[in-house]
Amino acid sequence: MIERTRTVNVVATGIMIAGILFILAPIxxxxxxxxxxxxxxxxxxxxxxxxxxxxxxxxxHVLFETRLPAQLWNSVVISLLVAFxxxxxxxxxxxxxxxxxxxxxxxxxxxxxxxxxxPLELIVITTYQVVAxxxxxxxxxxxxxxxDALIERLTGSRPYLEYxxxxxxxxxxxxIATSSTSVFIYRQFFMSLPKDLPRxxxxxxxxxxxxxxxxxxxLSWTPLVATFMFWxxxxxxxxxxxxxxxxxPDAQPAVVGLARLANTDPDRIPDVPMLMAGALFVSFIPVxxxxxxxxxxxxxxxxxxK
Amino acid sequence: xTGTRITIDNVTKRYDRVEVIPxxxxxxxxxxxxxILGPSGCGKSTLLNMLAGLEEVTSGRLLFGARxxxxxxxxxxxxxxxxxxxxxxxxxxxxxxxxYSLKLAKVRKAERVERIAAVARIAGLEGYLDRRxxxxxxxxxxxxxxxxxxxxEPGVLLFDEPLSNLDAKLRNxxxxxxxxxxxxxxxxxxxxxxxxxxxxxxxxRILILNEGQIEQFATPGExxxxxxxxxxxxxxxxxxxxxLKARGEGGNLxxxxxxxxxxxxxxxxxxxxxxxxxxxxxxAGLKAQVLYREDLGSHHIxxxxxxxxxxxxxxxxxxxxxxxxxEVFLHIPPDAVHLFDPxxxxxIN
Ligand SMILES: Nc1ncnc2c1ncn2[C@@H]1O[C@H](COP(=O)(O)OP(=O)(O)OP(=O)(O)O)[C@@H](O)[C@H]1O
Ligand SMILES: [Mg+2]
Numbered sequence: 001m002i003e004r005t006r007t008v009n010v011v012a013t014g015i016m017i018a019g020i021l022f023i024l025a026p027i028x029x030x031x032x033x034x035x036x037x038x039x040x041x042x043x044x045x046x047x048x049x050x051x052x053x054x055x056x057x058x059x060x061h062v063l064f065e066t067r068l069p070a071q072l073w074n075s076v077v078i079s080l081l082v083a084f085x086x087x088x089x090x091x092x093x094x095x096x097x098x099x100x101x102x103x104x105x106x107x108x109x110x111x112x113x114x115x116x117x118x119p120l121e122l123i124v125i126t127t128y129q130v131v132a133x134x135x136x137x138x139x140x141x142x143x144x145x146x147x148d149a150l151i152e153r154l155t156g157s158r159p160y161l162e163y164x165x166x167x168x169x170x171x172x173x174x175x176i177a178t179s180s181t182s183v184f185i186y187r188q189f190f191m192s193l194p195k196d197l198p199r200x201x202x203x204x205x206x207x208x209x210x211x212x213x214x215x216x217x218x219l220s221w222t223p224l225v226a227t228f229m230f231w232x233x234x235x236x237x238x239x240x241x242x243x244x245x246x247x248x249p250d251a252q253p254a255v256v257g258l259a260r261l262a263n264t265d266p267d268r269i270p271d272v273p274m275l276m277a278g279a280l281f282v283s284f285i286p287v288x289x290x291x292x293x294x295x296x297x298x299x300x301x302x303x304x305x306k
Numbered sequence: 307x308t309g310t311r312i313t314i315d316n317v318t319k320r321y322d323r324v325e326v327i328p329x330x331x332x333x334x335x336x337x338x339x340x341x342i343l344g345p346s347g348c349g350k351s352t353l354l355n356m357l358a359g360l361e362e363v364t365s366g367r368l369l370f371g372a373r374x375x376x377x378x379x380x381x382x383x384x385x386x387x388x389x390x391x392x393x394x395x396x397x398x399x400x401x402x403x404x405x406y407s408l409k410l411a412k413v414r415k416a417e418r419v420e421r422i423a424a425v426a427r428i429a430g431l432e433g434y435l436d437r438r439x440x441x442x443x444x445x446x447x448x449x450x451x452x453x454x455x456x457x458x459e460p461g462v463l464l465f466d467e468p469l470s471n472l473d474a475k476l477r478n479x480x481x482x483x484x485x486x487x488x489x490x491x492x493x494x495x496x497x498x499x500x501x502x503x504x505x506x507x508x509x510x511r512i513l514i515l516n517e518g519q520i521e522q523f524a525t526p527g528e529x530x531x532x533x534x535x536x537x538x539x540x541x542x543x544x545x546x547x548x549x550l551k552a553r554g555e556g557g558n559l560x561x562x563x564x565x566x567x568x569x570x571x572x573x574x575x576x577x578x579x580x581x582x583x584x585x586x587x588x589x590a591g592l593k594a595q596v597l598y599r600e601d602l603g604s605h606h607i608x609x610x611x612x613x614x615x616x617x618x619x620x621x622x623x624x625x626x627x628x629x630x631x632x633e634v635f636l637h638i639p640p641d642a643v644h645l646f647d648p649x650x651x652x653x654i655n
Binding site: 200201204206 | 355358359360380381385386387389390391393394395396397406407410411454455
């Protein structure tokens with residue numbers, strides 16, 4: 001029920017304009033600040049709403065004198081990994097949940113939901129321990145079975161396996177990707193498909209994997225693209241975990257690198273105009289993606305329309 | 307292409323604790339067109355899915371020809387299925403939909419194209435091969451589904467209410483097409499429906515299912531003229547057969563009130579069934595009040611009440627005697643009466 005009276009229209013438009021201003025204001029301020037020179041900024045006493053002509057200077061500084069361009073590449077790889085891992089696991093898991101009835105379905109689904117309710121921020125220390133040595137469970141298993149004592153007796157040294165994923169792309173990406181929110185979206189979508197579709201495929205001689213690849217995957221393209229975009233941006237803006245897991249600037253994604261630029265010299269007022277230019281530089285890829293894929297994202301997440 | 311004989315040997319099906327099919331045996335001859343008819347929830351789809359291999363058989367044996375198939379995967383049974391909602395692959399062209407099974411069976415491209423063209427011709431789909439299912443009408447979609455089913459030349463063709471999503475006129479046309487198609491390809495066909503017109507017109511034999519059990523398995527004529535149980539009697543025919551409590555006394559069939567209805571050779575309590583279209587209007591006989599008159603154009607259906615209180619339905623040709631009167635006299639020919647045992651509900655005459 002949509003009422004189309006004048007007052008409603010005026011009020012709605014007003015609210016919308018207020019919302020747009022609210023959202024755009026920080027970007028406008030960032031852009032204005034990025035046009036100032038450091039001296040103008042310092043003498044002006046902080047952030048002020050005025051335009052100057054030092055934008056390209058600041059931008060060139062970001063491009064040629066910081067590590068942000070290289071870290072931008074890190075961000076691309078990590079975000080792609082995050083989005084790909086999330087989508088691939090959620091897709092296959094949902095496929096199994098929806099099309100294969102098992103008594104354990106509710107249990108499996110419940111466990112899946114738990115990962116949604118356990119954000120990475122909450123388990124960051126344990127996650128760090130695991131990523132710092134992904135072979136830890138094997139050590140634990142060796143100790144538990146008593147095999148390590150046996151090996152010590154035979155070889156004289158107690159085995160301790162160690163393999164760290166810190167500072168690697170996968171080490172940064174994988175923990176961010178361990179969330180199954182997309183399962184909900186895919187599940188809703190799969191259940192809206194005709195239930196005879198998998199049966200028709202079975203009659204045609206397609207096994208489960210064939211059905212998934214030949215039929216389900218092409219049909220799920222829109223929700224897949226939308227969630228992929230969504231998680232890509234999520235990976236791009238992730239801060240806490242990459243900050244912990246990537247200790248060297250070479251491994252850090254751009255968002256972390258940007259934050260690090262702010263406090264290089266504690267005695268000096270940060271070069272805010274340059275930082276703002278950096279912020280614009282770091283966000284242009286996600287903004288570009290959203291701009292290009294807007295239609296797909298809306299279509300993919302709008303589940304009522306098939 | 308020839309059909310495969312299907313033998314269902316004491317097959318049961320249960321879901322957890324619910325027994326859907328308690329033990330069913332039947333045989334469908336090679337090339338025969340069998341229609342499974344029954345009320346909603348009686349297990350028609352379950353039976354069909356077990357034949358297809360989409361549902362497991364709880365116990366019993368299924369034979370296609372001499373081969374036991376109850377443990378054979380669906381794709382190796384040599385049967386194909388047409389679904390109610392078409393279940394076409396929306397992202398594939400008509401040609402790819404039809405050819406998908408051939409592709410999976412690793413048939414060479416050239417042969418595939420040839421066979422797709424051949425079934426498209428049979429199904430009247432030439433010129434539509436490049437379209438997507440969403441660009442077709444309901445009838446055309448169902449033709450694609452049928453073409454997809456017959457392209458592998460199956461020995462057994464299964465249909466689960468394939469026409470029930472189509473409008474009435476299209477349904478009539480498709481029925482005739484299906485019938486012709488069946489004669490042409492000769493596969494053993496099993497067709498589930500709850501539309502009795504489809505059952506009567508398409509079937510070589512109709513299997514009437516009620517709560518997972520066979521009520522009657524016979525030709526359409528036999529089912530209509532000699533229903534084996536009251537269930538079949540009431541289920542087949544529209545409007546449904548009138549069933550009245552009666553008793554045979556000294557050659558007369560009398561209603562519960564004692565009024566003689568017609569003559570009969572049977573003695574004792576019975577359930578007497580008379581089809582509405584066999585009741586005649588005359589100048590004398592059983593007197594009845596007309597409670598309600600439905601004008602269907604080609605004929606009228608009257609709901610009448612006898613003096614003794616029983617209600618019956620009868621159909622008369624339009625403009626028949628007493629077209630407007632509220633009081634009519636009924637004549638029931640003796641050979642129009644079906645007698646059933648009131649205890650067992652089985653036919654006696
Ligand atoms: N997966 C299932 N689990 C439990 N019970 C089921 C399942 N599938 C079907 N049933 C039950 O089995 C019975 C028969 O179902 P079936 O689908 O074969 O009926 P049908 O004769 O095809 O009905 P309709 O004409 O409505 O399609 C129904 O009572 C149904 O509730
Ligand atoms: Mg059914």
